[in-house]
Amino acid sequence: MGVSYFGLLKMILKSFFYVLLVSSIVIFSPIEVSAQKAKKGKLVQRFASIRANDVNVRAGPGVRYPVKWKFVQRHAPIEVIAQYDTWRKIRDWEGGEGWVHRAMLEYKRSLILTGGEQTMRRRPSDSAPAIARLSTKMIVLVKRCDLDWCYVSAHDHEGWIRRKGLWGLYPKETIR
Structure with missing residues (x-):
């Protein structure tokens, strides 16, 4: 009593689609980010400043997240409060929080x-x-x-x- 060719093919395809479904859920699910789960090393909370006159502040750590607001003045002081990969979660002087790519920050103090x-x-x-x-x-x-x-x-x-x-x-x- 063996498994037919079509039964085996059906089982393989089912497994493939199951793996594809699970992978899609993992890849496209929102990322849980916190200082404790920072990808690279321990977070050192610090002050920095904005590098350019036009910097997007995003809702999450990546370009696929929407822009919440923009910094339009270079050297504006910010506080880095979390990090994920190359992204830094920042807080401004009014308490606004969002994510900025690290290339948009400089560590000159302002x-x-x-x-x-x-x-x-x-x-x-x-x-x-x-x-x-x-x-x-x-x-x-x-x-x-x-x-x-x-x-x-x-x-x-x-x-x-x-x-x-x-x-x-x-x-x-x-x-x-």
């Missing part, structure tokens, strides 16, 4: 003024001569920071601004 206008000063002292007045939501590049003051550049000016009211630094973080 800050955004969130606490109102600030006076840039020649030295890290409230009595030092003023150099410029910086407006809210202005992006500045960081040269160094201590616990109270940051030395920054903005447009054609370099000087010291108070650390309070800046986004892009961890509490008690210093930059040398």
Whole structure:
């Protein structure tokens, strides 16, 4: 009592389609991504900045995910909060989250003024001569920071601004 040729062929085709179905489900299912399941190494949460003037922020880690919004200003500070392969999940100063390809990030540090206008000063002292007045939501590049003051550049000016009211630094973080 053997299996007929057509019965064997039917069984092989059934198995093939079953494997094809399971493979399709695995390949096209949404990817579960978290810092604990990062594909390459351990996540180091950090601040970075946007490399270009037009950067897509996507709903997931890949070009097949829809664009949620765009960054339109170079050097905007972001926080990297997760990673998957070459994609980084980021958070902006307003709390918005999305995915950006790592090539669109640079690790030059920048800050955004969130606490109102600030006076840039020649030295890290409230009595030092003023150099410029910086407006809210202005992006500045960081040269160094201590616990109270940051030395920054903005447009054609370099000087010291108070650390309070800046986004892009961890509490008690210093930059040398």
